[in-house]
Amino acid sequence: MGLFRDRARRLLGRRPPAQATDAPLEAASDEELHETVARIIARELGVEGSGGDGDVPTPISLGRVAAWMTENQFSYFVDSDGDLGGLWRGRLFYFFLFGEQSEILQIRGQWHREVALERLEEVLDLCNEWNADRIWPKAYVRVRDNGRVHVISEVATDLEHGATDEQLSQMLYCGLSTGSMFFDSLDERYPDPAGVAP
Known part of the structure; x- marks a missing residue:
């Protein structure tokens, strides 16, 4: 929790005095710290005070995604590029908005292990098999410079026409759960040597 408190102190330290909390940071509970940081992130992402009825389709924003994560008690972060991400079952997922009006929501996950270049063809075959049999998620590989x-x-x-809170929740769960299912299938195919007894 020390790392979380340090980050919270840095975030709270940037707030104007009029928005400072009444209680000292050290006296705040972990839940209060999480809620405070979530409010700050929502403000930075531009959704604080947006209001709206959850049953009416409204434009998608990273703030709505962050609010969904807070509501569902998921931990998340905003990296130095302003991208929203988090870890689910040890796998890194990011949430992006693309398009002229940021109307395309993309949930992108990365398997927690790397594959040797010599296995590229067989991993491509696994991705192609997955894509042929299932709608979600799209599976592919990236070869790094190393x-x-x-x-x-x-x-x-x-989401050109927006999404209700329920629709957004369904899409986010879909991206996370189907991505996790795909990564689980990779774990089965390539068991971690550290997890296998000698």
């Missing part, structure tokens, strides 16, 4: 292969899952949805 020759290591990263396996990626991706679910993208065009």
Whole structure:
């Protein structure tokens, strides 16, 4: 929790005095700290005070995604590029908005292990088999400059007309759960040597 408190102190330290909390930071509970940081992130992402009825389709924003994560008690972060991400079952997932009006929501996951370049063809075959049999997620690989292969899952949805809270929740769960299912299948195919008794 020390790392979380340090980050909270840095975030709270940037707030104007009029928005400072009444209680000292050290006296705040972990839940209060999480809620405070979530409010700050929502404000930075531009959704604080947006209001709206959860049953009416409204434009998608990273703030709505962050609010969903807070509501569902998921931990998340905003990296130095302003991208929203988090870890689910040890796998890194990011949430992006693309398009002229940021109307395309993409949930992109990365398997927590790298693959040797010599296995590229067989991993591509696994991705192609997955894509042929299932709608979600799209599975593909990226070869890094160091020759290591990263396996990626991706679910993208065009939300030009917005989404209700329930629709957004369904899409986010879909991206996370189907990505996790794909990564589970990779774990079965390539068991971690550290997890196997000698």
